[in-house]
Structures are given as C-alpha cells and as structure tokens.
C-alpha cells in the first residue's frame with residue numbers, strides 16, 4: 001500500500017515537472033512571436049562600428065574648429081544651387097577656364113610667379129595628368145563649355161557600395177606614435193644631432209667650431225634665421241651656464257631647439273564634429289607630396305577613434321587618384337564621394353560636405369588634386385574649392401602637405417599656397433627618408449602655422465602627431 005502511494009506521488013511530481021517545463025517553453029516562444037510596436041530605430045545602434053573593433057585612446061590631439069557656419073545654411077539639395085552661384089560675378093571659373101581674378105581674394109600675388117612654360121591649352125588640361133575623358137552630358141540648362149569635353153557640373157556620384165563587406169585592417173594603436181616611430185626619424189636625422197653634440201660637448205669652442213655648428217644647422221635645412229638665433233643663444237648660454245660636459249651641452253641644445261619649435265602652438269587636428277555638422281578638413285599640396293596617403297592615414301586614425309568619416313576625392317584630374325582614395329576608404333571603413341574624371345573638383349568637394357551633413361558623419365576629409373604651385377589657374381581653382389565648400393560649411397583645418405625631402409623647395413611651395421588658402425597646419429611627409437627635417441623650423445617660422453603631423457613611412461600607420469620635444473629627442477639620437 002505504501003509502495004503504491006509512493007509511486008503515485010512520484011508520477012504526480014513528474015507530471016507537475018513536465019507541466020512547468022511546458023509552461024516555461026511556451027511562454028518563451030510566445031514572447032518571441034509577439035510583434036513589437038516600438039520603433040526599431042530606438043534599439044538600433046546609431047552606426048555600424050567600422051573600425052574593425054579597435055578603439056584607441058588617441059595619441060593624436062583632436063579639437064573642434066571655431067569658424068562660424070555660413071549664413072544662412074542652405075538646405076536645398078546638394079547640386080542644383082551650384083550653377084546659379086557660378087556666375088561671372090561670383091568668381092567661379094569653370095573647369096578648363098583660366099580663372100578670372102577673384103574679387104574677394106585680396107591675398108593674390110601669385111600672378112607674379114614666373115610660369116615654367118607658356119600654357120597653350122586651358123589650365124585644367126595643362127595639368128600633367130588631365131586626360132579629361134568625356135563624362136556625362138551637362139545638366140539641362142547648364143551650358144557646357146565647348147572646348148572642354150568634360151561637363152563642368154557633372155554630378156559627383158557617390159561611390160558604388162562595395163558588394164561584399166570589405167576586409168578592414170587592424171589599426172596600430174595611435175598612442176605614442178612618434179615615440180614608436182622615433183627609430184625611423186633618427187636613422188636619417190640623428191647624424192645632425194651627433195655632429196652638433198660632438199662639437200658642443202667639448203666645452204669652449206673656437207670660431208671655427210662655431211662656424212661648423214652653424215653649417216651643420218644650415219645643411220639640415222633650419223634656415224639662416226633660426227640658425228642665427230640658435231647659435232647666438234647657444235654661445236651665450238654655454239658661457240653663462242659654464243657648460244663643460246656632453247650631457248650639459250645636450251640638455252642646453254635640447255632646450256634651445258625645442259624653444260625654436262614654438263611648443264605653445266595649437267597642434268590639434270580640428271576634426272571633431274560640431275553640434276549639427278561634421279568638421280571639414282581640406283588637404284592641399286603639390287603632386288606627389290603625399291596628400292592622398294596622408295588623407296587615408298588620417299582617416300584611419302579617426303576611424304580608430306570611433307569617428308565616422310567621409311573622404312571627398314576632389315582630385316578629379318586622375319581617375320587613379322580617386323581610386324587610390326577609395327581603396328583607403330574601403331580598407332579603413334570610411335565612405336567616399338568621388339566624381340567622374342574631369343569633373344569639377346569644387347563640385348565634388350561640395351557634394352562630399354553635403355553628404356557628410358546629410359549622413360550626420362563626424363568628419364569630412366577632402367583630398368585635392370596635386371597642382372603646380374606656379375600655375376595661376378590651378379591655384380585659383382584651389383581657392384575656389386575652398387570657397388564653394390564654405391557655402392555649405394566652414395573649413396576647419398587646411399592642411400598643407402609638404403615633402404620634407406625637397407627642403408627649401410617645400411618652403412617656396414608653402415608660400416604660394418598660403419596666398420591662395422589660409423593654411424592652418426602643415427603635414428611634413430617623408431621625414432623617414434631625409435636628414436633635412438630642419439625644414440620644420442623654417443616652415444613654422446615662415447608661415448606662422450604649426451607642423452601638426454609628420455609622415456614617417458609609406459605604411460598605413462606611419463603618421464604621427466608632431467611633438468617638438470619628441471622630435472628634438474629623435475634629432476639628438
């Protein structure tokens with residue numbers, strides 16, 4: 001009897017357990033099938049993480065530009081307003097035209113520059129890589145310039161979305177880049193530092209030795225003004241401080257060189273978004289200095305920092321240049337806006353910024369065509385790119401890319417670019433391949449703007465923020 005009761009209880013318990021399991025499973029399934037009336041946008045993340053999962057506490061210093069937005073901010077569709085703005089009275093030359101003298105540009109003066117050879121063809125086609133392939137017909141109502149097959153107003157087409165998800169690179173940590181890349185810099189540079197220390201370390205210097213110090217600084221491209229000041233300060237301070245040993249000389253030289261590099265400059269990259277619009281950065285410079293590479297490297301740093309970035313391929317002279325930028329964009333996880341070959345660079349830049357505003361991205365980096373700084377029309381066109389962008393949003397940073405290996409020539413370029421657009425920062429590339437890093441001193445001095453970034457190799461992560469102390473340390477080996 002007892003056994004029967006026990007068995008009965010066991011059966012009852014088993015049935016109850018089964019019931020509980022059925023109830024739990026049923027309720028879970030019912031909840032899954034329930035239709036949610038909440039907008040799914042609420043839970044959708046605002047953006048896909050395209051940084052390959054990498055988040056760096058950045059060694060780069062980013063800030064927000066302070067320029068006021070254009071007034072009023074125009075909200076109409078991206079393109080239709082361009083033809084209306086590009087009247088003669090608005091100093092908007094067409095592609096291929098010789099630009100008229102901008103009425104709003106007091107900083108001219110580049111017309112005084114001697115042109116290398118008379119330009120037989122219109123300026124745009126005089127560019128070395130300007131095959132100006134026929135593009136789409138001009139928009140209705142927009143008269144196409146008869147001599148230029150490319151429609152000046154050809155709309156910039158957003159790049160086709162890649163079919164498969166691109167493979168994103170791993171991005172090197174951005175923290176402490178200049179220190180990690182110091183070896184690169186010092187390979188070519190620290191010969192200068194060593195010879196200076198060799199001369200100064202012995203204490204009392206005769207006139208010949210001081211002349212050698214001066215020559216060493218001049219050969220390293222520091223320029224006569226900086227060299228004069230450095231030598232004068234060293235002479236005075238070595239006597240005042242009674243410098244006798246190499247370590248004392250080193251400390252003094254370090255102090256003087258850092259002082260010459262104006263450590264107080266704001267070297268932040270103005271890439272942080274504004275409340276209602278992205279930051280806009282314009283990358284300018286002569287052909288082959290490393291503009292596209294720098295734009296790509298900078299985009300990597302920004303994406304690694306969790307930013308959404310659009311690259312504007314305003315180099316429309318060479319299809320390969322836009323392809324190169326698009327490759328960077330795909331690898332890094334940025335979007336790209338490009339035009340047809342021969343399209344108006346200003347229109348592409350304008351479209352990139354419009355798209356950046358519409359998509360709510362953080363930063364738009366506009367890569368421009370390399371141009372001969374001696375060609376008046378091309379330089380005018382660069383000024384126009386900036387003015388047209390500014391109809392949409394202020395340009396926060398204009399980064400002039402200079403090739404350090406060309407030394408003094410870079411300075412000549414910098415002067416002319418500074419007359420056309422207000423340079424706000426310099427990127428000195430190829431510092432890994434030259435002992436002429438002294439150009440940093442001259443560029444800052446001459447332009448009154450800081451070197452913000454340095455390129456230290458062709459690799460995707462070989463871009464570093466410029467830091468005077470770290471640079472001088474590398475110089476001194």
Ligand SMILES: Nc1nc2c(ncn2[C@@H]2O[C@H](COP(=O)(O)OP(=O)(O)OP(=O)(O)O)[C@@H](O)[C@H]2O)c(=O)[nH]1
Pocket residue numbers: 285286287288289290291292293294315321369370371429430431432433454455456457458462
């Ligand atoms: N060693 C070294 N090479 C670099 C550096 N930056 C760029 N380069 C190389 O310089 C060459 C030119 O770079 P680009 O980025 O194509 O130059 P660009 O100014 O865009 O040239 P254009 O499109 O002709 O105007 C490429 O081979 C780059 O890899 C650097 O910091 N160090």
